[in-house]
């Protein structure tokens with residue numbers, strides 16, 4: 001048993017080896033006392049290892065899993081399916097008749113989960129994520145699991161053990177990642193909706209590259225229970241759909257406290273009740289109504305309605321990797337908010353330019369799923385998965401895509417030399433949060449491109465890691481900051497462009513990102529709905 005190998009019998013030698021890892025030696029006169037202490041700990045470890053784990057069981061009788069298959073290539077033209085399955089939800093519900101696919105890091109009991117890797121195989125989760133229970137109760141039919149990138153760790157779609165996920169607008173290009181399969185299956189109309197996950201842009205980047213709507217909700221709004229974690233303070237799950245209203249409907253169903261996930265009480269003040277987004281949107285009958293805000297009045301006097309304020313985030317447009325054509329198209333899209341009756345101004349958040357640097361250290365110092373760390377967070381842990389991944393062996397390491405291998409190595413390095421920097425990054429993120437909050441006290445939403453470019457060519461397996469990295473430098477500048485601060489961020493398609501290298505007649509989607517105050521998804525939806533009702537992004 002692995003636990004016996006990892007918890008060796010305690011001798012004075014083992015005690016001193018352990019001390020040696022700290023660079024110290026236990027004084028001889030207390031060696032036996034400390035060995036005794038550790039023997040007690042070892043016994044406790046072995047006892048806990050032998051106990052049966054405790055996770056919420058899935059209701060397989062009520063919602064049986066059928067037709068579970070890995071589709072052959074001829075039934076999987078984009079490689080977007082990881083596994084097909086059928087799980088029919090409740091007969092009546094607000095989403096009844098709709099189909100949905102889950103990113104392949106979301107637990108659906110009884111159906112294999114690949115997590116984009118071959119490091120382990122045939123792992124079948126024994127529990128349903130809370131979002132799964134909620135959508136089934138709302139009447140959704142789940143049609144399977146969508147390919148996700150290797151360990152959910154990349155923003156392009158060539159890293160899954162499954163093979164590359166081609167973009168519907170040009171199969172030789174990336175569809176974005178890491179919720180790549182979700183983006184493609186929604187874009188081509190194979191499903192009505194998807195639930196993706198996002199630690200650095202993984203919902204918004206595919207949404208941007210394939211021309212759909214993707215929301216990374218406020219941190220904690222959607223429970224992350226039963227979804228494979230990357231790092232508990234940046235984990236988010238959220239809806240991916242072709243239109244805004246469906247997105248709002250799905251959010252309404254999956255949002256709210258489940259009593260199992262610490263992320264939901266970890267810093268963003270939580271609303272007592274999840275707003276009825278679709279009903280509130282349906283009530284506003286015009287762009288004018290959608291784009292006016294009822295200013296809070298004081299005392300008995302209700303406030304006056306005023307125009308929605310859109311802030312063009314200066315630093316979201318000034319980084320060097322940003323394709324100038326994307327920049328001008330997104331700025332034009334922003335100006336259209338003025339035509340619709342909003343106020344548009346430019347606003348600066350200097351910290352935005354440093355955020356990716358902070359993010360790099362933040363995630364490396366605590367990448368739970370690779371290093372098998374737990375964070376102290378109260379949540380449901382996929383301990384059976386951790387045991388598949390750990391301990392690392394050469395054979396497993398050789399099966400990692402280089403980005404994940406790099407994360408593992410960098411994480412180990414940070415752990416050895418700079419573990420305290422994780423804490424410091426949290427402090428710096430709080431500072432960043434106040435900077436965005438300050439901007440969001442002057443405007444209602446911040447606006448910027450989601451990704452700095454339209455879909456790039458997929459790079460082959462023969463391309464070196466360095467070339468990959470060069471090609472993707474700057475890709476997460478506008479997405480990573482809001483994973484750390486937790487502000488809600490919505491990507492919508494806002495036009496099309498040819499790729500810079502041509503051909504001239506190819507048109508690829510461009511994503512526009514709106515960022516709002518904590519738990520103000522409604523304002524993001526209102527702005528996006530007014531815009532998308534007025535303009536057809538495919539003709540702009």
Ligand SMILES: NC(=O)c1ccccc1
Nearest residue numbers: 153155198199200201202
């Ligand atoms: N999981 C993510 O959101 C992600 C995206 C891009 C790069 C790394 C991670």
